[in-house]
Amino acid sequence: EKPYVFVTRKVPVSSLALLEEIAEVEVWPKEDEPVPYDILKEKAKKATGLFTMLSDRIDAGLLAEAKQLKVVANLAVGFDNIDIEAATEEGVVVCHTPDVLSDTTADLTFALLMAVARRIVEAAEYVKKGDWKNWAPLLLAGHDIHHKTIGIVGMGRIGTAVAKRAKGFDMTVLYHNRKKDYEGERTVGATYVSFDELVSRSDFIVCLAPLTNETINLFTYDTFKQMKESAIVVNVSRGAVIVEEDLEKALENNLIAGAGLDVFKDEPISNGHPLLRFPNVVALPHIGSASKETREEMASLSSQHIINVLKGTKPEAIVNDDVWKK
Ligand code: GLV
Ligand code: GLV
Numbered sequence: 001e002k003p004y005v006f007v008t009r010k011v012p013v014s015s016l017a018l019l020e021e022i023a024e025v026e027v028w029p030k031e032d033e034p035v036p037y038d039i040l041k042e043k044a045k046k047a048t049g050l051f052t053m054l055s056d057r058i059d060a061g062l063l064a065e066a067k068q069l070k071v072v073a074n075l076a077v078g079f080d081n082i083d084i085e086a087a088t089e090e091g092v093v094v095c096h097t098p099d100v101l102s103d104t105t106a107d108l109t110f111a112l113l114m115a116v117a118r119r120i121v122e123a124a125e126y127v128k129k130g131d132w133k134n135w136a137p138l139l140l141a142g143h144d145i146h147h148k149t150i151g152i153v154g155m156g157r158i159g160t161a162v163a164k165r166a167k168g169f170d171m172t173v174l175y176h177n178r179k180k181d182y183e184g185e186r187t188v189g190a191t192y193v194s195f196d197e198l199v200s201r202s203d204f205i206v207c208l209a210p211l212t213n214e215t216i217n218l219f220t221y222d223t224f225k226q227m228k229e230s231a232i233v234v235n236v237s238r239g240a241v242i243v244e245e246d247l248e249k250a251l252e253n254n255l256i257a258g259a260g261l262d263v264f265k266d267e268p269i270s271n272g273h274p275l276l277r278f279p280n281v282v283a284l285p286h287i288g289s290a291s292k293e294t295r296e297e298m299a300s301l302s303s304q305h306i307i308n309v310l311k312g313t314k315p316e317a318i319v320n321d322d323v324w325k326k
Helices: 013-022 037-046 060-065 084-090 102-117 120-128 157-168 182-188 195-201 221-226 244-252 292-311 321-325
Strands: 004-007 024-027 049-052 071-074 093-095 149-153 172-176 204-207 232-235 258-261 281-283
Touching (some): 037 060, 049 292, 093 292, 102 120, 102 157, 102 258, 149 157, 149 195, 221 244
Parallel strands (some): 004 024, 004 049, 149 172, 149 204, 258 281
């Protein structure tokens, strides 16, 4: 009997072909609706592998009842939706999809940064609404990007890719990590500074830090107070790294010049979300890695992670390496 693998969302079919040769694969049939938690929990009880999305909650309760589960492959680089400690205790290998999405996510990060700085969304709506009656010297004038200072909070693979793009715009690149990243300093010419120095010196503050106990609520009203009035904040990691009410207050009081947000504390948000009322906020629906090519690569990689675990081969990108050693 083939092991049972549950895939929590429709993914490119080609990515499942190899997996289907060795496993009984069931795919949640809805493309844009997550599997309800209770159903996921039922499926997990008989599953050897779970192919999950960042919108699925894989908690200790689910893991405790999933007695045959060997692997959870998350279609994301982030894995804050999974209780890693519980997975490790239960002997479940957790995999994610780093590297394949770094350039794509860096492209989106830069697109969002530029969209806020140059008021691209506002300007495009202005034309479509028929408001363009005259040319004017300061019509929709924004902020320069080139030769400015960008501060990257969380300099990992994606941050390094963002820094390379920033260099092309002749920007000064600062970064802050828990640990100094010498590799980044050498390869992209980024300078390590404290978090406080980063937020006070940067024209663009770009958050790419994963959501952890240390980064949750990292950006508070005090943080925004330290920023330049011309500063633009861009978040492409996880919403909960920023206290959203504090960002709202900061925008209301003109402490900063704008924000580009691809992520929110509770996703999806509705169009009544308080941050959407500001014209200088550009909001996106968590599409950092969403290019067709990259999503296909991510799905193939997740599939391959499960195949490897089922075959007893070490997968490429394990989050909880300790489990594999056991
Ligand atoms: C997306 O947010 C990811 O973590 O890959
Ligand atoms: C995410 O994995 C990053 O390396 O930035």
